[in-house]
Amino acid sequence: MEQADKKLMKDTVTIKTSHVFPPDANHLGTLFGGKLMAYIDDVASISAIKFARNLVVTASTDSVDFIKPIRIGDAVTLKAMVTWTGRSSMEVFVKVTSEHLLTGEKSIAALSFLTFVALDDNGKPTSVPQVIPETEEERWLNETAELRAAHRKVRKQESKDLAAFFSNKLNNE
Structure with a gap:
């Protein structure tokens, strides 16, 4: 394999930090899970594009484990990197940390794995x-x-099996 066919994991690192404000939070004063998931997909897709140097599409969000709530006033930092590759697919790991900005206390708030597929100019896997x-x-x-x-x-x-089952039920209703 030529060197151009290999890239260092560290070269895919992408970091995003945001301040959690009241509109970002639920009635418990913690960051909406859906908002965090959008942040995760965003930072992971940038990491995947940096790696592939092609457009990518999210093939799946394999896991999102919410470990600790992120509160209003905290900073939330997401660190993404490509951890594994197939032929056209990439696994991206995202580590989410929260920081209480007044005390400096940091905690792991969530961990996530996603899969992306690189696309060529015709939208086909590459x-x-x-x-x-x-x-x-x-x-x-x-x-x-x-x-x-x-x-x-x-x-x-x-x-796929479950989708086929429900599709058959829909067509028979």
Whole structure:
């Protein structure tokens, strides 16, 4: 594989920080989950585009685990990076941290994995380089990705089966 067919994981890192204001929050004074999910998809897509240097589409949000509420007045920081690649697909990991701006206390607020597919100029899947991990964290994320990919395949088939079931029910109503 030529060097152009490989890219370092660290070169895909994308960071976004936002201040949580009252319109961003629910009745409990914490960031809307949907708003955080939009932030996650945004930062992850930028990471994927930086890696592929092509347009990308979100193939799936594989997981979003909300660990700790993010409160009004906190800063929320999302750090995304491509952790694994297939032929045209990329797994992107997003780590979400909250920071109480007055005390400086930081917490892991959420963790997420998403899958993106790189597209060519005709909107068809196109190949992506291999991602190369360097640090211990990067190697762990990369080495554990194949297990997550296998789970994605099973879950996707289950979703297709469920969609077929509901489609048949819709057509028979």
